[in-house]
Amino acid sequence: EAGVTQFPSHSVIEKGQTVTLRCDPISGHDNLYWYRRVMGKEIKFLLHFVKESKQDESGMPNNRFLAERTGGTYSTLKVQPAELEDSGVYFCASSQDLDRALTSGRAPIGTDTQYFGPGTRLTVL
Amino acid sequence: AQTVTQSQPEMSVQEAETVTLSCTYDTSESDYYLFWYKQPPSRQMILVIRQEAYKQQNATENRFSVNFQKAAKSFSLKISDSQLGDAAMYFCAYRSSLYNQGGKLIFGQGTELSVKP
Numbered sequence: 001e002a003g004v005t006q007f008p009s010h011s012v013i014e015k016g017q018t019v020t021l022r023c024d025p026i027s028g029h030d031n032l033y034w035y036r037r038v039m040g041k042e043i044k045f046l047l048h049f050v051k052e053s054k055q056d057e058s059g060m061p062n063n064r065f066l067a068e069r070t071g072g073t074y075s076t077l078k079v080q081p082a083e084l085e086d087s088g089v090y091f092c093a094s095s096q097d098l099d100r101a102l103t104s105g106r107a108p109i110g111t112d113t114q115y116f117g118p119g120t121r122l123t124v125l
Numbered sequence: 126a127q128t129v130t131q132s133q134p135e136m137s138v139q140e141a142e143t144v145t146l147s148c149t150y151d152t153s154e155s156d157y158y159l160f161w162y163k164q165p166p167s168r169q170m171i172l173v174i175r176q177e178a179y180k181q182q183n184a185t186e187n188r189f190s191v192n193f194q195k196a197a198k199s200f201s202l203k204i205s206d207s208q209l210g211d212a213a214m215y216f217c218a219y220r221s222s223l224y225n226q227g228g229k230l231i232f233g234q235g236t237e238l239s240v241k242p
Contacts, residue, residue, distance in 0.1 A: 004169075033230075042233055042235070044232070055227045059229070091170070095228065113172055113175070114172075114228075116170040119169065119170075
């Protein structure tokens with residue numbers, strides 16, 4: 001089974017340019033999360049998709065960030081225009097079955113585990 | 126809001142020895158999940174171990190075990206018989222059990238573990 005993949009692995013852009021990051025979750029995983037680690041600080045949540053719908057986007061820093069999840073499969077995160085403080089590593093994660101975990105209170109072990117991609121290192125100059 | 130704190134930015138252990146990584150958290154919730162994730166250099170993050178707050182028994186996974194102290198809001202990771210492959214950044218994470226929190230993870234700052242041969 002293929003894991004979570006992210007593209008590109010590295011991106012170096014000039015301030016003011018646009019960058020689009022892509023995440024392909026594990027097949028069959030309804031839940032997709034974006035996280036970001038900036039300057040060696042803690043990893044912070046950005047947003048959560050359930051299939052194609054945004055469940056929670058409370059972590060998105062501002063309106064320069066736009067996330068989509070076409071047809072509930074892969075997701076893209078676009079930064080436009082990029083600023084210096086956007087530099088960091090962007091992680092994507094997917095999980096199989098969150099709803100059952102939350103509504104029933106207990107999930108079979110593993111179904112709500114978040115599997116992470118390798119991350120995209122974004123450098124804004 | 127929940128917070129997770131890892132007070133040890135770096136730790137070092139001799140191969141075959143035991144090391145404990147610290148993690149504390151703050152929450153007003155009574156039911157939640159705690160995780161330790163490991164990110165080896167240039168590789169993706171993987172789940173090491175998880176603990177459900179309602180379980181009193183500490184989770185164990187082979188050489189990895191946790192010391193979960195709910196009242197103290199402490200969740201340390203013990204690695205026994207350390208191996209060179211254990212060298213990685215370790216992240217402690219919290220997840221609410223509440224539906225409106227959506228399953229997002231709240232991470233600590235990470236602890237960089239090096240293993241000396």
